[in-house]
Amino acid sequence: MHASSKNLKEPLWRPHRRVSRAYVPAHLRPWLLDTGSLTQRIIAACGGEFSVVVLRQAWARPMRNEALRLGLRPDAYAVLREVKLVCNGRPWVYARTIIPASTLTGSERRLHWLGSRSLGAVLFADPSVARSEIEVARALPNDRLYEQATALLSERPAEVWARRAQFTLKGKPLLVSEVFLPAVGSFPLSCN
Numbered sequence: 232m233h234a235s236s237k238n239l240k241e242p243l244w245r246p247h248r249r250v251s252r253a254y255v256p257a258h259l260r261p262w263l264l265d266t267g268s269l270t271q272r273i274i275a276a277c278g279g280e281f282s283v284v285v286l287r288q289a290w291a292r293p294m295r296n297e298a299l300r301l302g303l304r305p306d307a308y309a310v311l312r313e314v315k316l317v318c319n320g321r322p323w324v325y326a327r328t329i330i331p332a333s334t335l336t337g338s339e340r341r342l343h344w345l346g347s348r349s350l351g352a353v354l355f356a357d358p359s360v361a362r363s364e365i366e367v368a369r370a371l372p373n374d375r376l377y378e379q380a381t382a383l384l385s386e387r388p389a390e391v392w393a394r395r396a397q398f399t400l401k402g403k404p405l406l407v408s409e410v411f412l413p414a415v416g417s418f419p420l421s422c423n
Contacts, residue, residue, distance in 0.1 A: 239375040241296045242368035244395060250367045255392065262411055263367055263394045269324065269409055270316065270351035277318035283347045284322075286313040286383075293329045293406075294375060300397060301331055301406055310335065310343060312350070313379065321414040325380035326350070326407065334403040342405070350407065354398055363397040370410065380410035388413050 247264055255263060265272055274281045291311040292298075298305050309331045316324040328350055335343050345353065354360050370377035370391050381387045395408035 238373075239378055240373060241294050242370045242374045242376050242393065244296060244300075244366040244368045247365045247367045247394070254369075255367070259392050259411055259415065262415060263392060264365065266362070266365070268351045268355040269326075270349040271355075273316055273318055273323055277323070279319040280317075282317045283349050284315040284317055285347055286315060286325075288312045288345075297329045297406055297408075300395075301329060301404055303331055308332070312345070314350075315383070316349075318414070322383070322412050323415045325410040325412060327376070327379065327410075328408075329406040331404060334400070334405055336403070337401070339400050339403055342400075354400070354407075357400055359401045361399045366395050368393045368395070376408070376410060380412065384412065386413075 252260060262269075262272070270281075270283075289311060290308045292306065293301070293303065293309055293311065295305055297303075298307060301309070303309065309329050312326075312328040312330065314326050315322040316326060330342055342350070342353070368376070370380065370393055371389075372378075372387070376393060377391055380391055380393070391410050391412065393408055393410040395406060397404055397406050399405075
């Protein structure tokens with residue numbers, strides 16, 4: 232039985248430079264600290280079938296730490312997009328994106344209609360995109376992010392590691408969090 236979402240806490244996010252390398256599992260370090268497109272890295276590493284499975288996309292209240300990171304009021308609503316990045320039928324990453332209403336104007340309205348297309352493909356193809364420093368978190372079973380990321384797994388790990396960054400498109404922010412699931416370590420990292 233899983234804890235009520237009211238009893239779950241939010242993970243502690245730290246700038247990646249302030250997290251001891253010895254603390255992070257060695258096989259996850261290259262994934263957590265890579266500054267390129269995670270989608271492209273997964274496609275290259277898995278050498279097989281890749282898909283984006285949309286779990287949810289709706290207007291919702293972000294977690295408190297997400298609202299603070301984006302400069303939103305704690306009671307503000309934003310588009311919440313939750314997806315799984317799947318390699319050869321196995322979920323490798325749970326990704327959670329928060330898109331404020333103010334970002335969904337002009338050409339950025341397209342972000343609301345991605346469907347099963349990769350957000351990373353859109354972001355890394357846009358020359359106006361800027362990315363903040365990567366933050367890293369370790370999520371445990373008493374964390375909301377852990378609960379959301381592992382909800383569909385048949386066996387839940389003792390912990391999951393995540394990274395997040397704020398992206399800006401033409402000065403408009405969105406927050407992308409990526410949680411690395413146990414299958415990520417099932418193949419060697421084969422790209423630079």
